[in-house]
Structures are given as C-alpha cells and as structure tokens.
Amino acid sequence: MAKNEKFVSTIVLSSLTAALLTLSGCGSSSSSSSSTPTPTPTVEAELYDGSGALDAMERHVANDGVISATTFASPVTTALPAPVAPTRDAAAQAAATVLTGDIIVDTTLDAATLWKINGLVKVKDGATLTIEPGTVIFGEAGANYIVVTKGSKIIADGTEASPIIFTSATALLNPADAAPAQWGGLTVLGGAPTNHDAPFYEVDETDADFAFGAATAGAGDAADNSGILRNVYILNSGKEVATDLEINGLSLAGVGSGTVVENIYVENSSDDCIEIWGGTVNVTNATLKNCNDDSLDLDYGYVGTADNIVVEQVNAAHAGFEISSGGDTPMTGAEIKNFRIVKVDGSDEGGIYIKDDSTAPIFGNGTVTTVGALDAGIHTKKAFVADQKGQIAFRNVTLTASVDFDGSGAADVQEKFEAQGGTISLPAPVAPTRDAAAQAAATVLTGDIIVDTTLDAATLWKINGLVKVKDGATLTIEPGTVIFGEAGANYIVVTKGSKIIADGTEASPIIFTSATALLNPADAAPAQWGGLTVLGGAPTNHDAPFYEVDETDADFAFGAATAGAGDAADNSGILRNVYILNSGKEVATDLEINGLSLAGVGSGTVVENIYVENSSDDCIEIWGGTVNVTNATLKNCNDDSLDLDYGYVGTADNIVVEQVNAAHAGFEISSGGDTPMTGAEIKNFRIVKVDGSDEGGIYIKDDSTAPIFGNGFVTAPGIGDAAIHTKKAFVADQKAAIAFKDVYLK
Known part of the structure; x- marks a missing residue:
C-alpha cells in the first residue's frame, strides 16, 4: 500500500478555509492586483502558534480542514452526580397519593406530595402530565409503570438542585436495600419516524394505546414533541413481563426531536437503562449505572444524537451500547459522541454491540473499557453489508480491552475503526509488589x-x-x-x-x-x-x-x-x-x-x-x-510524550498520549538535518493535554521536519499551548512534504 492510501480526506470548510480561499482572488485586472494587498488569513492562536503558525495552518486546512469543537473534539464526559437518596417511612408511603389507570386531563404532580404508581398508568388522549422539580414518585415491585402515549406529553423539568426522582418503595424505606427490579419504569411514545410499519410498544402489542411512530416505515413527524425530561433520576427499576419483553428504566419509542431529554440518571435497572426505538429525539447528558442488560439500547432506525453518555457497569451485564435496526428505512444511524463506557469482568456482548447489518451509527470522542476475553471492545453479530460499511464511522474512539473486535463482522468493524482514527489504549498494568526482603534478595544486573x-x-x-x-x-x-x-x-x-x-x-x-x-x-x-x-x-x-x-x-x-x-x-x-x-x-x-x-x-x-x-x-x-x-x-x-529527531522515517501507529499533569509537547518533532528529514508517518493517534502545559499538542521544532499525520485528534488547552506549535517558518521542501489527513484539533 502506498503511503496514506487508506486515509480518507475530510474537507470541513470553516472560517480558516474561507480565509485561505481569499488568497486565490478572481476576475481582477493586473492594475487592480498591483494596488490591492493580498489578504493574510487569520490564524487561530488556540490551534496554531509560533513562527510557522501560518504555514502549519495552510497545510492543515488544505489537506484536511478543522473540525469544530461542537462536533468531534476531545472525549470529555461529565457524569451526573449520584442522587441524594430520598427516604420515606412506611407511614408516609401508606399515606402517598396513588396514581393509577388513565390520566386523560392535564395533571400536575406537586413536590409537596409523595406519589405512588399503582399498576399501569397511562397519560393519554392528548393530556399533559407535569411533574414539579423535587417531586418523588415511587412504585412497588411488579408492573407498576407509567406510559405517556403518542400525542400526550410529560413535562418533568427538574433542576440540578431539585431533580425529579422515580424510585422504589424498598429504597425509599432504606436506601441500602436499593436494587434492580423494585418497580417498573417510565415509557414515552411519540409519532416520529421509525423503520417499522405501525409499531407497538413491545410490552403489550395488543394495546391500541401503545402505538408509536406511523403507519408506514419512514413516515411520521420528525419534530414531534412529547414534552421535557430534564434532571430526572430513575432508580431501581425494571420488570420482565414475559421472555424478552421487559420494562426498562426509560423507554423512548418514536419520540421526536421536539422533545427535550437532558440530564438523565438511570441506576439499577433489571433490563436496559435506556432503550430507544426509532425516532429523532436527542439525548444529552445521561449517566447509566448498574443496568443488568444493556446500558443504552438503540433500535428501529433511531437517528438522533446521544451526547455525553457515561456508562458505568457495577456488576457483570450485557452491552454498554447495543445497536440494532431491524430495517433500513432508515437504518439506525445515530450520532453518539462524547461517551465513556466502563464495564467489569464477567460481562459480555461488548462495550459496543453492533447487532445487525442495517446499523450504521457515527461514534465520536469516546472511550470503551472492557475486561476479559468474552467482552470485546466492539462486538458484532453479522458481517457488514456495503451500505452499512459505507456509513458507520469512528472518530477519536479509544478501546481498552483484552479483545478489541470480535464476532462475524470483526474484520469489517476493525477496518472502519482503524481507517478513521480510532485508537486502542493499552490497559493500565496490574502493579507488581515486592517487599523489602524480596528486593534485597533480587538478582542484580550490573x-x-x-x-x-x-x-x-x-x-x-x-x-x-x-x-x-x-x-x-x-x-x-x-x-x-x-x-x-x-x-x-x-x-x-x-x-x-x-x-x-x-x-x-x-x-x-x-x-x-x-x-x-x-x-x-x-x-x-x-x-x-x-x-x-x-x-x-x-x-x-x-x-x-x-x-x-x-x-x-x-x-x-x-x-x-x-x-x-x-x-x-x-x-x-x-x-x-x-x-x-x-x-x-x-x-x-x-x-x-x-x-x-x-x-x-x-x-x-x-x-x-x-x-x-x-x-x-x-x-x-x-x-x-x-x-x-x-x-x-x-x-x-x-x-514530551513522543519525541522524534535525527531523520526518523518509520511509522508510529496507534499512539495514545494522556497527559495527567502539565508537561511539554504531546509529539515533539525535530530533525537537525535533511539527509533525510524527519519524515515519519504518524497515524491513528490521540493527544490529550491538560491546562498549564506548553509546546503544543504537536511541536514542529525546526524547518527540516516533514512528517505525515493521519487520523488523529489533538486536544490542547489553547492560548499558550496550541494544538500545533511551531518554532520556525516552514521552508519550501518542508511545506511541500508535511501533510495532515483527517487530523482534528481542539
């Protein structure tokens, strides 16, 4: 393979690109050209600095473009705080106001009242259920759950200081007894598109109120609005109604992008933490802990965005993300960005489980940690089909696993992963210990x-x-x-x-x-x-x-x-x-x-x-x-984490730099000569630096250095520590040879 043959060039037009385009000019006469100065592009100091900043920017943008901080940037995730577990004694629970049957008129649950779910509670016939910040709603073990039906709404708009909490009678009585499967869960049904004709919520497909999506696959209202779920904690939930028919912590089916789902914390579900069937809803800031099946399960052609998703498995479980489709109008093509999956020994189905051949999400800025040979970083069930392989993408995703890829599509997913800047971090060592006596008895090398x-x-x-x-x-x-x-x-x-x-x-x-x-x-x-x-x-x-x-x-x-x-x-x-x-x-x-x-x-x-x-x-x-x-x-x-010099011309592949304390460059690259220039190929890399550092994510230290960078992500603090720092302006040979392919800066 020729150098860079596998790299896919992504041109992302930005203010930098626009500035560069002005250099070419168009349609002016020679007299106008002589009287009009050539504009100088504006260099973004947070991305490029030093004497060769303009040269580095021109080469970077000409090859690759800059991806904005709002799309793929650094894999930074923020977990929501664990809740302050509410308590209510048996007398308070006995005196709770009971929710049961159908809610068919607008109803408000106030925070001063304790609310108990009894059986199936449906919000239907266009009614809106409003829940005040700070409200506590609980249920007992069994099929005690809420379903907000298509055309109705839930406005559960808590605050950070006063979240809305769904929990169990058992945990309310004694938080130390909290566990999965102590009540049902919360389900919202909407009218946004799915890839199924006339789907029904699986818990009871004979119930007309459980319809979602539209009569025809791909039809429906993408902007459908089922209300607000914000600062909501769903704890100790889940109920198996029948084999493979379960109530999850939070179920969203055919929910549209007009719905707000933000700051959601699900812990202790006997099934999935969150399952989404189709729809376009965006889920922002979700922390998912100790769910016995999958933490996030996407299906039925879901095409929304899931942003800042933290999965922390406490006990052995199934997939961190399970993604399937069951159809291709549309394929499940979610954008999942800024995520962290941490699993424990004894789990299976992978950190990410690609379950069928009509699933093509885009993963950006994530880390996946699994343990053991039976729990790969990415697990697949089927070989990829052409359309799927053309669309699925991984940008700045790092795997730490005993087995990185497995299943029938392992070769396909590995090819896509490695071609698009995925990095695989080696696991931290199990620190060996030897006492003073053992050290004194050690065999000496000298x-x-x-x-x-x-x-x-x-x-x-x-x-x-x-x-x-x-x-x-x-x-x-x-x-x-x-x-x-x-x-x-x-x-x-x-x-x-x-x-x-x-x-x-x-x-x-x-x-x-x-x-x-x-x-x-x-x-x-x-x-x-x-x-x-x-x-x-x-x-x-x-x-x-x-x-x-x-x-x-x-x-x-x-x-x-x-x-x-x-x-x-x-x-x-x-x-x-x-x-x-x-x-x-x-x-x-x-x-x-x-x-x-x-x-x-x-x-x-x-x-x-x-x-x-x-x-x-x-x-x-x-x-x-x-x-x-x-x-x-x-x-x-x-x-420096990686320092190259003296005309190094090898390949550095899958390099992960994680600065813990302030330090110098992520990559420092110099040459000190030109027979040959330092011309390494550095591909599939991730550099994450911290505040107080200097010399840049990448430091081009002299004018005889011309590496080729491919499929990488650089996160540096900014002013004073740019993503690309340079010491000298580039000379012609250097500028012609240095290259950036799919390198993203923040």
Missing part, C-alpha cells in the same frame, strides 16, 4: 552483558548502575518478568549490534519499574530509576552519532559514520507487551534518560504494545532509524 543471557520470570531482577548489552550478545526477557531499579542512573543500554528479546504477552507483560513503586504502588512517580535504551545501525541524518547521555563512550555509537548510510532493516530484537514505569534521570542539563530511547533502530526490530507511564523526561524518544512503533500508550511524562 556492568556488561557480553554473552547471551536470559532473565526468567521466576526471578526478581535489579538494575544496578549502567548495564550494557554488548559485543553482539542477546538479552532475552521472559514474559511476566519484573525488572526494577532504584532512583538514579540505573539503566540498560542495548548497544549497536546486540539485541534484546523482550517478548511479553498480553496476559504476562514484561514490567520495568522502580524499587519505590514495587514496595508501595501508591508511591509510584517519575524519576524513580533510569530507563531502557536500544541503539542500532539504521540510517540517521548525522555523521557518527552517539547516544547523548555520554558521547565519549564508544559503546554509545549508533547509526553509521555518514549521514543517510546504514542498514534500514537493522534488527535490534523485540520489544512487545512491555511496560516501562516510573523512569527517568537527568544526567546533565538537557541530557536525560527517557522511559524508552530508540536510536538508529531499524525496521527489522519489533516495537509493539508499549506502555510508558511516569517518566521524568520523554516517554519515548527516537533518534533517526526506521523502526515502526505500533500500539503505544504514553501517560504522565514530564517532558
């Missing part, structure tokens, strides 16, 4: 390793001072091995011509960490030992370079005697499923040991599934070479 050596997983290994692997020796590290060092220049260097085979597994990664963190993981921090360095013989753009920590040490040579020379396919071994934690040491000003340093490392070397956290300098720094880095998660590194 000095030069000059014969092939294996570090076995049954032994605890301690790095003491500088450990060199040299003279063509190979250091093999078994899966599951733990290697540690104390604070200071305790580090390993694999010299040019030697190898490291650190080939961990997902279940048994190799962990480099510190004595301090081994003793107590809560004390983990940067700069608690040195780091790991690999030197190779692949080309760089420097003559006879040396590893900067000590340029007088002959063993620290890398690359070749002449810039551009060397073996591009040089093989320094394998680093796979390796965690490097709590590292870094400043040897002298601007001379630091990073978490992982790769200098002149060639493409014959495997560097894959690397997790670096808590480095006092860079997470990973690469000087020249051609090595490809695949699947790297970089967290809390005090300098």
